[in-house]
Amino acid sequence: MPNYLPQKSKRRMSNYVPLRLEDYDISPNNGFLPSEPPLQRLSDPYYEPWEHIMDRFNQYLLAHHIRRLVREMPVLDTSKLTSPAEFQRAFTILSFIAHAFVWGRNGAASEPASEFLPPSVSIPWVSAAEYLQLNPVVCCAAVCHWNWQILDPNAKDPMDIDNLGTLYTFSGSMDESWFYLVTTAMEAKSARGINAILDAIIGVEEDNPSRVTRALNEIAHSLRDANNLLERMYERCDPYVFYWKIREFLAGWENMAEAGLPYGVLYEGVDDTDTFSLDNWQSLIRRFRKYAGGSAAQTPLLQAFDIALGIKHYPTGEKGLQSSVDDARNRLQRRGVPEPPTANSYLVRMRDYMPGGHRRFLEDLASTCRIREYVLLACSDAFLQAGDEKDDRVVMRQAYNECVGLMKSFRDKHIMIVTRYIIAQAKNSPPSLVTSVAPVSSHIIPRSAHDQALARSSSTHPPGGRLGGDSLPADPTMYPQTNTTHASQPSSSSSAHIDRKNARLARKVDEGSVVRGTGGTDAIQFLKQVRNETANTKI
Numbered sequence: 025m026p027n028y029l030p031q032k033s034k035r036r037m038s039n040y041v042p043l044r045l046e047d048y049d050i051s052p053n054n055g056f057l058p059s060e061p062p063l064q065r066l067s068d069p070y071y072e073p074w075e076h077i078m079d080r081f082n083q084y085l086l087a088h089h090i091r092r093l094v095r096e097m098p099v100l101d102t103s104k105l106t107s108p109a110e111f112q113r114a115f116t117i118l119s120f121i122a123h124a125f126v127w128g129r130n131g132a133a134s135e136p137a138s139e140f141l142p143p144s145v146s147i148p149w150v151s152a153a154e155y156l157q158l159n160p161v162v163c164c165a166a167v168c169h170w171n172w173q174i175l176d177p178n179a180k181d182p183m184d185i186d187n188l189g190t191l192y193t194f195s196g197s198m199d200e201s202w203f204y205l206v207t208t209a210m211e212a213k214s215a216r217g218i219n220a221i222l223d224a225i226i227g228v229e230e231d232n233p234s235r236v237t238r239a240l241n242e243i244a245h246s247l248r249d250a251n252n253l254l255e256r257m258y259e260r261c262d263p264y265v266f267y268w269k270i271r272e273f274l275a276g277w278e279n280m281a282e283a284g285l286p287y288g289v290l291y292e293g294v295d296d297t298d299t300f301s302l303d304n305w306q307s308l309i310r311r312f313r314k315y316a317g318g319s320a321a322q323t324p325l326l327q328a329f330d331i332a333l334g335i336k337h338y339p340t341g342e343k344g345l346q347s348s349v350d351d352a353r354n355r356l357q358r359r360g361v362p363e364p365p366t367a368n369s370y371l372v373r374m375r376d377y378m379p380g381g382h383r384r385f386l387e388d389l390a391s392t393c394r395i396r397e398y399v400l401l402a403c404s405d406a407f408l409q410a411g412d413e414k415d416d417r418v419v420m421r422q423a424y425n426e427c428v429g430l431m432k433s434f435r436d437k438h439i440m441i442v443t444r445y446i447i448a449q450a451k452n453s454p455p456s457l458v459t460s461v462a463p464v465s466s467h468i469i470p471r472s473a474h475d476q477a478l479a480r481s482s483s484t485h486p487p488g489g490r491l492g493g494d495s496l497p498a499d500p501t502m503y504p505q506t507n508t509t510h511a512s513q514p515s516s517s518s519s520a521h522i523d524r525k526n527a528r529l530a531r532k533v534d535e536g537s538v539v540r541g542t543g544g545t546d547a548i549q550f551l552k553q554v555r556n557e558t559a560n561t562k563i
């Protein structure tokens with residue numbers, strides 16, 4: 025039996041309790057997707073008012089009926105939802121309704137964004153979010169995990185991307201369906217890799233390099249599938265449609281002053297508005313919630329592979345260090361001691377947009393997984409010959425490096441996608457110019473108060489974080505995907521102002537400027553750093 029584990033760690037093996045996917049709502053067949061296709065209707069007729077909107081969602085959105093229908097909708101509670109699948113459907117359809125309500129209709133006849141979400145949506149949405157333990161805002165789970173159907177149940181591979189359809193989109197376009205389905209199919213294909221991560225952990229505990237190698241090969245297989253699927257984004261999702269027609273509905277309400285939401289959104293009926301009077305408008309503004317919008321960065325998948333392979337990410341702009349052999353030895357001896365989560369604040373915060381079970385899986389994985397340390401220690405012998413295929417350590421290292429290489433190439437491909445779908449589009453002209461409309465908030469907040477608050481908005485921090493419970497300071501490294509502010513000073517011309525205000529998330533940036541995240545983060549700089557940290561993890 026090999027002896028790559030430190031003795032102390034071996035003694036602890038008897039205490040080892042393997043992670044079980046079912047404890048984290050992870051499907052052995054579908055990974056982070058539910059095992060069964062998402063429900064297509066809530067069983068209790070009580071929820072017909074929601075289902076009625078979803079029956080003709082795109083038509084209502086196109087015809088500007090959503091806001092009226094939502095205002096007319098009764099305030100329903102979640103007590104008649106009977107299963108996790110029902111909560112997932114409720115959360116998903118309320119996410120579509122809420123974002124349609126807030127962002128209104130885009131394009132030439134644009135409606136201004138609404139800073140208020142009526143109780144008919146906010147109350148049940150927050151309740152479903154509490155049950156599912158994620159933020160009440162559209163997220164990857166809502167549009168990719170709980171929004172798919174199988175077209176032919178008898179197909180050879182029912183979860184193949186060409187056998188999947190979405191249940192809902194905002195734009196009604198095939199491009200938007202495809203944008204979601206690439207992630208959906210990737211999650212399903214990656215179930216194999218998630219199972220393999222657990223197997224590799226057992227291999228490490230058993231000090232069994234062949235088992236670790238086999239598991240790493242399985243992970244590599246999943247990562248190859250993920251790479252292939254990512255490349256297929258170009259096939260049926262047009263960058264122009266993505267940038268100008270889809271992305272804006274997926275926006276959240278954090279750092280959205282330019283889009284007409286300087287304070288975020290007030291969830292009426294949830295964040296007590298009863299005590300509001302015109303004199304204490306500031307306390308009202310503090311009750312507004314700020315959340316990032318939907319992004320595939322909210323999939324637990326990539327973070328799970330990062331943790332499994334020991335790929336660490338540091339705050340944007342900071343250089344991190346890869347662990348040494350001594351660190352590896354220490355970690356192998358200290359199993360059970362929780363590791364600090366990945367230190368990039370954006371990636372850590374994205375976990376608040378994942379269902380509770382998946383978030384806990386990442387946390388427990390981080391305190392259990394020692395694959396990189398094991399490979400590093402096993403290969404620490406200076407005389408280990410790179411090409412010696414007979415040495416199980418060499419083969420294991422090759423398998424490990426193959427996984428890291430595939431993670432890097434995924435991130436290379438992803439950067440190219442971001443360049444074509446966001447950076448290049450942001451430099452083009454918008455589809456049409458629109459005229460300015462008064463913000464919806466002006467009927468509640470007195471104009472002077474509104475203006476004062478706008479002036480002070482940089483020092484006001486409304487509630488944020490999971491379920492809006494804790495008050496978090498604005499983080500300048502957050503949400504590069506939700507804003508495309510530009511480096512140069514804004515133009516003083518009124519037409520430029522109108523264009524930027526109403527084009528919201530999708531807007532043109534000047535030639536020579538970079539697409540930045542809120543507070544100045546350059547999205548590409550962030551993604552390149554994450555990619556480089558991945559590459560540097562090779563052993």
Ligand code: HEM
Nearest residue numbers: 206207319320321323326441442445503504505506547554
């Ligand atoms: C049109 C397609 C896509 C675009 C335009 C896009 C855009 C972005 C952008 C701008 C970021 C930077 C962080 C942020 O602002 O959210 C990001 C991060 C991220 N995206 Fe995408 N994305 C796309 C598709 C995907 C897909 C299909 C996946 C995989 C399921 C994915 C996974 C990630 C991950 C994991 C991150 C965090 C950074 C990392 O771990 O490398 N993205 N994406």
